[in-house]
Amino acid sequence: MAAPGHARLRRSKPTPKNVETMDVDGLNAGFAQLVLDEYLENPEAVSPEWRSLFESGDSGLLEELPGLARLLEAARDGGNGRAAPAPSPTVDPTLLGGVAAAMALVKAHRHYGHLAAHLDPLGTEPPGDPALEPERLEPPLTPELQRRIPASLLRLYVAGETLADALPQLQETYCGTIAYEVEHISDHEQRVWLRQAIESGRYRRALTVEEQRQLLARLSEVEGMEHYLRRAFLGQKQFSIEGLDVLVPMLDLAIELAADAGAHEAVIGMAHRGRLSVLAHTVGRPYENILREFEGERSVEAVAADPEGGTGDVKYHLGARGTRKTAAGEIGVALAANPSHLEWVDPVVEGWARAKQSDRGGSHVLHDSCVAMPVLIHGDASFAGQGVVAETLNLSGLAGYSTGGTLHLIANNQIGFTTEPSEGRSTRYSSDLAKGFDAPIVHVNADDPEAALAAVRIALAFRRRFGKNAVIDLVGYRRHGHNEQDEAAYTQPLMAERIARQPTVRERFAATLVAAGAISQEEADGLLARANAGMRAAHDALRRSFGETIPPKTRRERVRAGGETLVVTAVEEDILRRVNAGLQVVPEGFTVHPKLARQLERRAASVDEGGIDWGHAEALAFGSLLLDGIPIRLTGQDSERGTFSHRHAVLHDVDTGETYTPIRHLDGVRAAFEVFNSPLSEGAALGFEYGYSVAAGEALVLWEAQFGDFVNSAQVIVDQFIVAGLSKWKQTSRLTLLLPHGYEGNGPEHSSARLERFLQLAAQENIRVVNCTTAAQYFHVLRRQALDPNGRPLVVLTPKGLLRLADATSSLADLSHGAFRPLLDDPRVDERRTVRRLVLCSGKVYYDIAGHEERKGADGVAIARLELLYPFPSEAAAELIGGYPKLEEVVWAQEEPQNMGAWRAIRHRLEEATRGVPLRYVGRPWRASPSEGYPTAHLVEQDRIVREALGVGARTPVDP
Ligand SMILES: Cc1ncc(C[n+]2csc(CCOP(=O)(O)OP(=O)(O)O)c2C)c(N)n1
Numbered sequence: 001m002a003a004p005g006h007a008r009l010r011r012s013k014p015t016p017k018n019v020e021t022m023d024v025d026g027l028n029a030g031f032a033q034l035v036l037d038e039y040l041e042n043p044e045a046v047s048p049e050w051r052s053l054f055e056s057g058d059s060g061l062l063e064e065l066p067g068l069a070r071l072l073e074a075a076r077d078g079g080n081g082r083a084a085p086a087p088s089p090t091v092d093p094t095l096l097g098g099v100a101a102a103m104a105l106v107k108a109h110r111h112y113g114h115l116a117a118h119l120d121p122l123g124t125e126p127p128g129d130p131a132l133e134p135e136r137l138e139p140p141l142t143p144e145l146q147r148r149i150p151a152s153l154l155r156l157y158v159a160g161e162t163l164a165d166a167l168p169q170l171q172e173t174y175c176g177t178i179a180y181e182v183e184h185i186s187d188h189e190q191r192v193w194l195r196q197a198i199e200s201g202r203y204r205r206a207l208t209v210e211e212q213r214q215l216l217a218r219l220s221e222v223e224g225m226e227h228y229l230r231r232a233f234l235g236q237k238q239f240s241i242e243g244l245d246v247l248v249p250m251l252d253l254a255i256e257l258a259a260d261a262g263a264h265e266a267v268i269g270m271a272h273r274g275r276l277s278v279l280a281h282t283v284g285r286p287y288e289n290i291l292r293e294f295e296g297e298r299s300v301e302a303v304a305a306d307p308e309g310g311t312g313d314v315k316y317h318l319g320a321r322g323t324r325k326t327a328a329g330e331i332g333v334a335l336a337a338n339p340s341h342l343e344w345v346d347p348v349v350e351g352w353a354r355a356k357q358s359d360r361g362g363s364h365v366l367h368d369s370c371v372a373m374p375v376l377i378h379g380d381a382s383f384a385g386q387g388v389v390a391e392t393l394n395l396s397g398l399a400g401y402s403t404g405g406t407l408h409l410i411a412n413n414q415i416g417f418t419t420e421p422s423e424g425r426s427t428r429y430s431s432d433l434a435k436g437f438d439a440p441i442v443h444v445n446a447d448d449p450e451a452a453l454a455a456v457r458i459a460l461a462f463r464r465r466f467g468k469n470a471v472i473d474l475v476g477y478r479r480h481g482h483n484e485q486d487e488a489a490y491t492q493p494l495m496a497e498r499i500a501r502q503p504t505v506r507e508r509f510a511a512t513l514v515a516a517g518a519i520s521q522e523e524a525d526g527l528l529a530r531a532n533a534g535m536r537a538a539h540d541a542l543r544r545s546f547g548e549t550i551p552p553k554t555r556r557e558r559v560r561a562g563g564e565t566l567v568v569t570a571v572e573e574d575i576l577r578r579v580n581a582g583l584q585v586v587p588e589g590f591t592v593h594p595k596l597a598r599q600l601e602r603r604a605a606s607v608d609e610g611g612i613d614w615g616h617a618e619a620l621a622f623g624s625l626l627l628d629g630i631p632i633r634l635t636g637q638d639s640e641r642g643t644f645s646h647r648h649a650v651l652h653d654v655d656t657g658e659t660y661t662p663i664r665h666l667d668g669v670r671a672a673f674e675v676f677n678s679p680l681s682e683g684a685a686l687g688f689e690y691g692y693s694v695a696a697g698e699a700l701v702l703w704e705a706q707f708g709d710f711v712n713s714a715q716v717i718v719d720q721f722i723v724a725g726l727s728k729w730k731q732t733s734r735l736t737l738l739l740p741h742g743y744e745g746n747g748p749e750h751s752s753a754r755l756e757r758f759l760q761l762a763a764q765e766n767i768r769v770v771n772c773t774t775a776a777q778y779f780h781v782l783r784r785q786a787l788d789p790n791g792r793p794l795v796v797l798t799p800k801g802l803l804r805l806a807d808a809t810s811s812l813a814d815l816s817h818g819a820f821r822p823l824l825d826d827p828r829v830d831e832r833r834t835v836r837r838l839v840l841c842s843g844k845v846y847y848d849i850a851g852h853e854e855r856k857g858a859d860g861v862a863i864a865r866l867e868l869l870y871p872f873p874s875e876a877a878a879e880l881i882g883g884y885p886k887l888e889e890v891v892w893a894q895e896e897p898q899n900m901g902a903w904r905a906i907r908h909r910l911e912e913a914t915r916g917v918p919l920r921y922v923g924r925p926w927r928a929s930p931s932e933g934y935p936t937a938h939l940v941e942q943d944r945i946v947r948e949a950l951g952v953g954a955r956t957p958v959d960p
Contacts, residue, residue: 095145101140110180113173113180114175114180114181116128117177118175118176118445119179119475120475121476134167143164149162150162157195157200158170173199176451177448177451178455180194184438187438190438190468193462198458203454203458204458207453213519215449216506218248218252219245220527220531221281222277223245223504223505224532224535225287225531225535226240233294238483238484239275239483240274240277241273241277243499244446244478246447247278247409247446248278248281249452250474251278254266254407255331256328258331259326260328261460262370265331265332265333265353265371265372265373266331266334266375267334267356269338271379273411282335283335285320287538310728317728317729319337321334337729342379342386343389344388344717347686348687348691348717349374349375350392350396350403350684350691351401351692352374352694353373355691357404358672360631360672360699361631365674369405370404375407376392376408376409378408379410380414380421381425390433391685393436396437398679399676400678405463408470408472409471410430411474412446412473413477418482418490418492434471439471441471442458443475444474444475446476446505447476447508449509455472455474459471477495479499567783567784568819569780570817571624571816578668579619579627580623581604582623583603583663583666584603591654603616603619611806611811612776612809612811613804614803614804621783624783625786626669626670628787632673634674634702634703635674635675635685635703636705637677638677639704640676643740646803649661671699681713683714686703687717693734694725697733700782703736703738704798705738706740707740707750707753708753709930711754718758722767723766723767723793726766732766736782736785737793740797741798741843742797742801742802742845743845743942745938747931748929751931752931754900756900759904759905759906766792767792767794768785768792768868769870771796771869772796773843773844773846774808775808775809776810776815778798780818780821784820802847820867822868823876824865824867825883826863826864829862832884833886834886835862837891838887839862839949840892840893841863841894843895845893845945846863848942849863849946854952855950861951862884878912881914881917890917891919891951892906892923893949895942896930897926898921898923899926900927900930901923924941
């Protein structure tokens, strides 16, 4: 008997090939069933593809429809592998069709159950999906038919004998106040594990009465704090958590589970929303501290920052650290300081967690992702809108960046400031981006606290089992405006009105517990009163303390940057020779590319003969630091080899493709060396290293831009974290940026690392900026950066052409003696009294000037180099200039346009240093774009600059 719809479906009968690419939903599974019916009547009536599909028994379709396969099996005659020419008497075609439809129904719940789930506390009806409706399937799954279908055929993990028993549970599981999206995951094992975990209800266990009471107490504390602050400080911004209060007990549980899984630390990143509550309840910052900031008193931390000129930050950006007791012992909790720039803290937290997870004390990093758990709390608008989220997710599976999975919590209040989801994203859910990264997504209604805890349990069980990200989309609402000064009803009047009628999650949960007899109404009210009283007591204590002087903290030694700190960077020759020899060693049978082998051989010789180039000096600096016990981590696009093929930290066997990193195998290394090619990201890649460097204060962490120009893709990390972190949060590091820079005719985007930006942002000794012109200078500055106890971020403008320029190379003696010098005087001037013009410049342009054909004829000219651009070496500059007694002018020569490069930032410093000698600018004029686009135009301009600097007049035009 043909099923209804047979004729219609027959017109578009697919072949098994395209069946594999089809989604086997209700309709298609039903269609397959029809073809099977036909086949069972007459095998010759169906196409050969279908025939072989049914007879092979191993197709993807049969895997997808195991019940169908089993029924087919039952229909086979005597197990000879060939289906019976007529329907077996044991197979009822309606039942057979029903099983296929039931399978489609199960599948639809797994795929689309979330569309019918009740996720919105404000009661928006879910859209639903026809595939979830049993009566709309083909054949309709009537209650009677449901009772005839054995659940065992459906590979379900919910309990029940028949579909009729199982379906309500399936609906409750997938379409209740919690919903799942896991079927997009490409790994079969993970998918099956998740299905089992979800359907078995393992992670949705009911709370005990005691646990319920604790949960209510916690929700009371959260609500109590927000209410108190609003009453006491009417109109002050607190970015209240209300509407997503359950976030706090979710974090409690997450931390408990992380500790149970072996974590010593949870590292949390989040924006403004609910942050004060998390600071107080999750990290354990005393209420007094928070209240003090509301009272307008400077916090203890801010006061302590004064001696260094810290300017502090608003209260909902501050980081904090605390410890918590868990059943598995104490665990540290760090909330990373963050700027307003939403989501940019994400990669910072990942890097921080990675650093905490890494043991750098041996020759290899031992990375154990159990040791620290990253938690990122996102906004629903920002998760979907900010590209850094995608960049951060893209780090998660990479060997150099993985943190064994992050718990991503989207604090989804269904609005972004005043922007509706329909205006803010093109996807259905805020979380959809994460699906592309194979993360399971758990949506949960924030007004069902028990479901919210279940979401944490399953998410962290997944992380623990597979070491991967899990995302919880916590759907709540925002009880007030964007902040407490905003009126939500101006723009979302209906929503605001709906929210005003909505009882709080505490009230709802209390009512449930009271109804169940788990607690009395008085007790429930008492919990809120106690929370209130706690806030009041803290506030009273704070008020009593007003007027008392806060004991001044011991003034921290002021930082002496700018080369003043005495750090020995020279390394004994013997040691350098040993390091150099070690760098040439590869394992027996390892074949280095012949051209590269020759380069490496030259390195072997150059310690004796001179000619140590940039890459070589860097390797010697790194190697010697590893012997000193300083771990090193270097990342960047193509950094293993080096964009300009100058590094070759990792060698590749030309026969086997195997890799070998000689520096890790040096005799006597006491710390780990890591180098990774980064993904094509600047923002997240740099943010990650910043976070890593903050948490790994002892390590030399370097990030390299492919060309310095691209650092502007990470401008938020530079502006908000690297340069301002010290002043805002007392947070700094020895992060080192290697930024290729120099005008070599490669056009506007391969010339400038935007030096001017760094110099504009440099103040209060927050960073250091150098532009070295010799390999030895680079060697010494790297070592100083690693060894200086006063760590600061360092920006190194690194060369391209100079990487191999003979004049920029150094000798072994240059590395084994001396130190980084902030200025390099002209080495060729014998008689200083003859010098009338001093050309001061920085970086590669020095070689253009000093090596110009007209240099010899430029009498009375000296050329000096400024190698340290910030902090400006005022004394050394004055001394150098003063060493030329007959100077008539100082020329600052730069290849960057006048509105770029160093000129505008250092002009006043130079004027001080020249002590009355006139100062003149030579360089490109003001320009909107950093350099010429045509190589010939570049050459002409470069030549003009050099001639003007030397004062030798313009090139005589050549007759055509
Ligand atoms: C990168 C960035 N752009 C714009 C803003 C301004 N801003 C502050 S909050 C906000 C809305 C955020 O919405 P959502 O991510 O949903 O978080 P919510 O405030 O609703 O908790 C915006 C646009 C910002 N802080 N950061």
